[in-house]
Amino acid sequence: MTDDKELVSRTLRGDRKAFEMIIRKHQQPLFNYIGRLVGEQEMALDFTQEVFLRAYASLATYRPEFKFTTWLYRIASNFIIDHWRKRKPVTLSLDQPLNPGEEGRCPEAADPGPSAVDRLETAELRAGIEDGLKKLPPEQRELFVLRHVSGFSYEEIAEIKKQPVGTIKSKVFKAKETLRRMLEGMS
């Protein structure tokens, strides 16, 4: 498959086919990411289209020393955050620990009984995760999806979100444990 940077360069020279190839290459993963953040099919379609249009409009500002995917997802992330701000959802502060003393706790303190997650079949577990994602605070949801659904590295997420890697890791950790507790509650 043709390199993203090459496709961007061709698009900037007026090659529409190259932009079409960019869309074809990134549409499904981007739609999965946006869809899991907004939770509505039609809205996710509109948002994905809008992200591609914004990317096209600002393609001249893309710097080839960065990865195109992180640049594209930064546009998507900013767009979704704007949408959430307009809707003013109830959010939890990510700087606040889940429960006092829980962060990075030793598993010894965890429930020693049979695992709740273990009792779920894989299909049930996936359904539970989809359900739990909808209930996660927006920022935790986004970071969890970027890391564990879309498969970005912590460094790439830090670049997308323009935050230090350590901060991102800590927030993703909280997201994972929040989701895990939700799964326990479901089983």
Next chain:
Amino acid sequence: MKCLTLDRLYDCLEGLLEEQEKKEVDRHLLACSRCRQVAEDRRRMLEASRSLPSLELPSDFTRRVMEAAFPRKRPQPRWLWGLAAGLASLLLFSALLAVLSGRNWPELMTDSSRMLWGVLQSGLTFMAKAVRLIVTLVKVVVQLFQAIWEGLNVLAELITPATLALTLTGLVLITAASYFGFRKFLIRR
């Protein structure tokens, strides 16, 4: 034996540990059933997250985005271009006339208006004559058809119905053959 922290466990599950650190964690997991259970729990959750099914994207999505990115320009109506060209020509002609005649603008405008009125009058007279001619032509054509109709009636009285039907069928066939033959001839050209 000190148990693993969740941070370290996640790092291990996500492949972020150095080889030596990973070996230490694995060794601990072999020995500690509690940590093994916790690790297995998280591993299953992460694996299930990574394998969530793709959301269904409509097959025409790319086309939709391309159409939004490059909307088709609506073509300008031809009559608008004709009108603009006509006006531009008129202005150019007036300017040229002003320069060539060496007369001042108001005088030229008065003369032009008079000339335009004259042209308009002539045009209207021509139109009236053309309409009269068309009416006469229509009358002639109507009379011709009446004569043909009467001729056919006389002919119908003279020949038998079978001969008439045969003649009409023949005429239809000849007309159709000529028409389609002519079309084929045109297409080949």
